Amino acid sequence: VRLYVPRDAAALAAGADAVAEALQRECAARGLAVQIVRNGSRGLLWLETLVEVETPDGRVAYGPVRAEEVPGLLDAGLLQGRPHALCHGLTEAIPYLARQERLTFARVGVTDPLSLADYAAHGGWQGLKNAAAMAPEAVVQQVLDSGLRGRGGAAFPAGIKWRTVAAAAGAQKYIACNADEGDSGTFADRLLMEGDPYCLIEGMAIAGLAVGATQGYVYVRSEYPHAIATLNEAIARAAAAGWLGRDVAGSGRVFHLEVRQGAGSYVCGEETAMLESIEGRRGIVRAKPPLPAIEGLWGRPTVINNVITLATVPVIMARGAAFYQGFGLGRSRGTLPFQIAGNIARGGLVEKAFGLSLRELVEDFGGGTASGRPVKAVQVGGPLGSYVAPADWDAPLDYEGYAAKGNVVGHGGIVVHDDTADMARLARYAMEFCAVESCGKCTPCRIGSTRGVEVIERITSLQGAAHMANVALLESLCDTMERGSMCAMGGMTPYPVRSALRHYPQDFGIESTSVV
Numbered sequence: 277v278r279l280y281v282p283r284d285a286a287a288l289a290a291g292a293d294a295v296a297e298a299l300q301r302e303c304a305a306r307g308l309a310v311q312i313v314r315n316g317s318r319g320l321l322w323l324e325t326l327v328e329v330e331t332p333d334g335r336v337a338y339g340p341v342r343a344e345e346v347p348g349l350l351d352a353g354l355l356q357g358r359p360h361a362l363c364h365g366l367t368e369a370i371p372y373l374a375r376q377e378r379l380t381f382a383r384v385g386v387t388d389p390l391s392l393a394d395y396a397a398h399g400g401w402q403g404l405k406n407a408a409a410m411a412p413e414a415v416v417q418q419v420l421d422s423g424l425r426g427r428g429g430a431a432f433p434a435g436i437k438w439r440t441v442a443a444a445a446g447a448q449k450y451i452a453c454n455a456d457e458g459d460s461g462t463f464a465d466r467l468l469m470e471g472d473p474y475c476l477i478e479g480m481a482i483a484g485l486a487v488g489a490t491q492g493y494v495y496v497r498s499e500y501p502h503a504i505a506t507l508n509e510a511i512a513r514a515a516a517a518g519w520l521g522r523d524v525a526g527s528g529r530v531f532h533l534e535v536r537q538g539a540g541s542y543v544c545g546e547e548t549a550m551l552e553s554i555e556g557r558r559g560i561v562r563a564k565p566p567l568p569a570i571e572g573l574w575g576r577p578t579v580i581n582n583v584i585t586l587a588t589v590p591v592i593m594a595r596g597a598a599f600y601q602g603f604g605l606g607r608s609r610g611t612l613p614f615q616i617a618g619n620i621a622r623g624g625l626v627e628k629a630f631g632l633s634l635r636e637l638v639e640d641f642g643g644g645t646a647s648g649r650p651v652k653a654v655q656v657g658g659p660l661g662s663y664v665a666p667a668d669w670d671a672p673l674d675y676e677g678y679a680a681k682g683n684v685v686g687h688g689g690i691v692v693h694d695d696t697a698d699m700a701r702l703a704r705y706a707m708e709f710c711a712v713e714s715c716g717k718c719t720p721c722r723i724g725s726t727r728g729v730e731v732i733e734r735i736t737s738l739q740g741a742a743h744m745a746n747v748a749l750l751e752s753l754c755d756t757m758e759r760g761s762m763c764a765m766g767g768m769t770p771y772p773v774r775s776a777l778r779h780y781p782q783d784f785g786i787e788s789t790s791v792v
């Protein structure tokens with residue numbers, strides 16, 4: 277009998293290692309022959325540790341399982357997939373999973389992340405094989421035609437970036453993957469790197485062939501030790517099998533790949549600060565132009581894409597641009613792995629085509645708050661994203677629709693708060709976060725964030741005219757930060773601050789939204 281117990285960090289935090297050991301020990305004591313596969317996480321994080329058993333009808337899920345529950349589960353017939361209070365039936369039929377459109381995450385949680393045989397058996401390397409047989413320009417055209425845009429947050433069309441690097445002069449070019457996933461409430465990159473590392477490797481190799489780059493780097497934050505270990509092992513195995521190195525997939529072309537570890541700085545998720553860090557310097561934002569596509573790593577043309585962007589390329593190259601383009605809304609093509617976190621009953625990863633609403637994500641998938649209290653505020657797009665106005669919770673989620681309302685989709689992170697949240701405190705926290713994480717290069721961000729903390733403290737402590745004067749001062753400060761900062765750190769910190777002020781004025785001691 278084959279059992280699956282995730283090796284993903286989220287599952288490990290919930291006790292997955294102890295569950296795997298208990299299963300091994302208890303089955304051995306009962307003389308039951310089992311094979312335990314350590315898969316990635318399915319992304320149903322509230323059910324971790326999620327144990328699955330292979331049955332003739334498919335995999336049956338049990339969760340959340342604790343080590344001490346293993347003997348009882350075996351007594352109840354876990355190995356036969358029999359009913360139990362923790363049994364959810366066939367994994368693929370769990371509504372949270374069944375309603376998703378998993379293209380990028382199709383294998384995550386299904387396969388053994390480091391098994392090359394598993395990867396190939398589930399469609400792996402087909403995209404790279406197709407790319408290796410095509411002219412580089414044709415590969416770039418496929419990515420352009422797919423409509424894929426950068427999933428790190430900026431949503432810039434990936435194909436245009438690739439075309440720029442392909443056309444740039446120079447014998448040495450690079451692919452840099454941004455895996456510095458620092459946004460609070462986001463974990464899609466980590467889930468992918470730990471659960472299906474070959475998918476990212478394949479996407480980067482395709483990018484290398486398409487633009488003529490011979491070296492790639494995956495810049496992973498130091499807070500992700502499991503992802504780093506998994507990627508390093510996967511890169512070694514992929515190279516030994518001929519998917520990387522001097523003759524990528526039999527193409528006769530070269531592509532080497534290395535992991536570079538960050539050192540705990542949020543701003544190193546900004547692409548030019550990341551380049552500085554990869555080059556071995558302190559992570560400080562570079563002025564643009566020149567664009568990294570023209571002068572990136574060590575002054576050479578460099579494609580910088582996020583993990584999810586690159587890991588989506590294999591499915592595009594395997595199934596065609598039209599297939600991927602068939603998902604989505606308007607100019608937001610394909611799917612996005614949304615990550616639901618914060619005060620939420622069913623937190624986890626939901627990959628869906630653009631166009632669903634925030635309410636569907638928070639209520640239908642997420643099941644409302646974990647506390648059971650009403651949802652008060654939802655922040656979309658990480659710590660620099662806005663609190664989306666409750667009136668817009670039913671609007672379709674896509675890049676243009678969100679931008680038109682002053683919101684951002686970002687990396688797809690969604691953080692939920694219940695009605696006990698104090699939005700003035702959350703606004704103060706946004707400014708404090710910026711003050712702590714600012715790289716210090718420009719004044720509006722470095723000084724403005726500290727002044728922002730002070731102004732919000734005065735708004736919440738003063739009354740009357742002094743109170744209103746500080747509200748006006750906060751608006752003015754936000755203007756300066758938005759217009760005068762060099763990068764999104766200072767430029768977008770006003771988004772959560774202003775949206776909190778606009779949609780929840782009572783938390784700032786203001787009665788009417790008309791004054792702000």
Ligand code: SF4
Pocket residue numbers: 543561713714715716717718719721722761762763764765766767
């Ligand atoms: Fe650095 Fe902040 Fe300026 Fe960005 S906005 S360059 S993080 S000081």
